[in-house]
Amino acid sequence: MDTNTCIRTRRSVRSFKEEPVSHALLEEIISVASYAPSWKNTQISRYIAIETRETMDYIADHFCMSFSHNANIIKGSPLLIAQTFVKNRSGFTREGTYDTDRGEGWQYYDCGITAQTFCLAAHEAGLGSVILGVFDRLALQEYLQIPPEQELMALIAVGHPAAESPAPKRKEVSDLLSYR
Numbered sequence: 001m002d003t004n005t006c007i008r009t010r011r012s013v014r015s016f017k018e019e020p021v022s023h024a025l026l027e028e029i030i031s032v033a034s035y036a037p038s039w040k041n042t043q044i045s046r047y048i049a050i051e052t053r054e055t056m057d058y059i060a061d062h063f064c065m066s067f068s069h070n071a072n073i074i075k076g077s078p079l080l081i082a083q084t085f086v087k088n089r090s091g092f093t094r095e096g097t098y099d100t101d102r103g104e105g106w107q108y109y110d111c112g113i114t115a116q117t118f119c120l121a122a123h124e125a126g127l128g129s130v131i132l133g134v135f136d137r138l139a140l141q142e143y144l145q146i147p148p149e150q151e152l153m154a155l156i157a158v159g160h161p162a163a164e165s166p167a168p169k170r171k172e173v174s175d176l177l178s179y180r
């Protein structure tokens with residue numbers, strides 16, 4: 001699949017077949033995602049693969065903040081990735097001060113790039129994925145025993161797509177681009 005096709009045909013997939021995602025496939029996707037650009041090549045993104053049904057159901061039942069939409073996605077997915085990042089590197093000087101007025105924001109920027117790269121690599125590999133931002137971050141961070149030097153960023157449900165997902169409408173280039 002060429003790059004444009006991969007970007008244009010990737011969709012957020014919210015329903016999956018029961019078929020598990022092999023470790024070989026997941027590791028290939030992580031390897032591709034590792035090529036995402038990052039602040040001073042700090043490569044702060046980390047991934048926890050949650051693949052036991054009990055744990056995923058517990059997360060769905062306890063950390064989705066009554067947002068049943070996300071709970072149902074997690075309950076129906078064979079694999080849930082918890083994306084974390086190593087704190088205080090991206091956007092920071094060696095002395096631990098902010099490099100720019102963006103402060104801690106570059107950490108989130110880097111995670112966004114790696115998450116999209118992950119999702120594109122998953123799509124290329126024939127898998128579907130959806131990034132989930134609505135969950136009780138602090139409580140889930142504690143449950144997953146994320147080490148103190150890391151922070152939980154996002155969840156990504158992954159699996160073999162059960163059906164085609166429609167493409168939400170995109171803005172026109174003229175709405176997005178301006179020249180000076």
Ligand SMILES: Cc1cc2nc3c(=O)[nH]c(=O)nc-3n(C[C@H](O)[C@H](O)[C@H](O)COP(=O)(O)O)c2cc1C
Binds near residue numbers: 013069131166168
């Ligand atoms: C940071 C972020 C958080 C998101 N959170 C959720 C979520 O909690 N639940 C969900 O169903 N989709 C979530 N999405 C998926 C978006 O709804 C989706 O990307 C958007 O509607 C465009 O659809 P597409 O990905 O198929 O192009 C999230 C996407 C991003 C980038």
